[in-house]
Amino acid sequence: MQITTTTTTRTLRPGSRAPRIIGSLLLLVGIGLLLGSGFAIWSEVKFRRIAVETDGRVVDMLRSSSRDRDGRSSVTYKPVFVFRLPEGKEIRVEGGVSSNPPCCRVGDVVRVRYDPARPDHAQMTGFMESWFVATLLGGMGLVFTLIAGVALRISGKAGAVALPGTAPAVGGNMMTFAVPLVGLRREGAGHATQWILQARWQDPRSGVPRLFESPPLPFDPVPQMRQMTAVNIQFDPGDPNSPYAMDLSFLQAPGDDPDATIAVGPVRRG
Numbered sequence: 001m002q003i004t005t006t007t008t009t010r011t012l013r014p015g016s017r018a019p020r021i022i023g024s025l026l027l028l029v030g031i032g033l034l035l036g037s038g039f040a041i042w043s044e045v046k047f048r049r050i051a052v053e054t055d056g057r058v059v060d061m062l063r064s065s066s067r068d069r070d071g072r073s074s075v076t077y078k079p080v081f082v083f084r085l086p087e088g089k090e091i092r093v094e095g096g097v098s099s100n101p102p103c104c105r106v107g108d109v110v111r112v113r114y115d116p117a118r119p120d121h122a123q124m125t126g127f128m129e130s131w132f133v134a135t136l137l138g139g140m141g142l143v144f145t146l147i148a149g150v151a152l153r154i155s156g157k158a159g160a161v162a163l164p165g166t167a168p169a170v171g172g173n174m175m176t177f178a179v180p181l182v183g184l185r186r187e188g189a190g191h192a193t194q195w196i197l198q199a200r201w202q203d204p205r206s207g208v209p210r211l212f213e214s215p216p217l218p219f220d221p222v223p224q225m226r227q228m229t230a231v232n233i234q235f236d237p238g239d240p241n242s243p244y245a246m247d248l249s250f251l252q253a254p255g256d257d258p259d260a261t262i263a264v265g266p267v268r269r270g
Contacts, residue, residue, distance in 0.1 A: 023151030033141030040134035056083035077102035
C-alpha cells in the first residue's frame with residue numbers, strides 16, 4: 001500500500017548555518033562602524049558650535065613609517081601648526097590625520113578652528129580633519145552591513161530550496177520547496193496511533209517561520225526516512241495562509257496489498 005500525491009519526489013538537504021553566523025557577525029561589525037561614524041559626526045558638529053576660527057601656520061611635518069606583513073614600507077606625514085590667541089599666547093598643536101602625499105608644507109598659512117575654553121583642542125579646517133574619520137567609518141559600516149544582508153538572505157533561502165520545473169497545483173503562485181523536517185507528532189494509542197510529519201520553513205524576506213504538518217499516517221514513517229532531512233511541499237511563499245500539499249509518495253505503507261494506493265486527500269491549509 002503506497003501513499004502518493006501529485007507532486008514529484010526530490011529531497012534536498014538544507015544549507016549550512018555558516019552564512020547566518022557570518023552574516024550576524026558582519027552585521028554587528030557594520031552596526032558598530034555606523035555608530036562610530038554617527039558619533040564622529042556628532043562630535044564634529046558639537047565642536048563647530050563652540051569653535052572659533054583664526055589663521056595659523058604650519059611649522060613642522062612629522063614623518064612616520066610602517067611596514068606591512070610583506071615587508072613593504074610606507075611613509076605618512078602629519079602637520080604641526082601654531083596659532084595665536086587674542087591675548088597673544090601661541091598654541092602649538094599636532095594635526096589629527098596623517099597622509100601621503102602630505103596635506104601641506106612647512107610655512108603654509110592655514111585656517112584653524114579651536115575651542116576657546118581649551119585652545120589646545122584645535123584642528124585645521126578642511127575635509128581631512130573634519131570629516132575623514134566619519135566618512136571612513138560610515139563607508140566601511142555600509143559595506144559590512146550590505147555584505148551581512150546578502151549573507152543573511154542566503155541563509156534564509158538555504159532552509160528551503162525551490163525546485164525548478166514544478167507546476168503549481170492550485171493556482172496563484174504555488175511553488176515546490178524542499179522544507180527541512182523538524183519533528184514527528186504522535187496521536188492516539190495502540191492500534192489507533194497515527195503519526196504526523198512536521199516541517200518548518202522560514203520566509204527569507206520577513207523571517208517569519210511557517211510550520212507544515214502531513215495528514216495523519218497509520219504507521220511510523222521514521223524507518224523509511226532515516227537519510228532524509230527535508231520533504232517537498234507545494235505552497236505560495238508570498239501568502240502565509242496559502243493551502244499546501246506535502247509530497248509523501250516516497251512512503252510505502254505496510255499491508256497485504258502492495259499495489260494498493262491511498263491518496264493524501266485534499267490540499268491542506270497552513
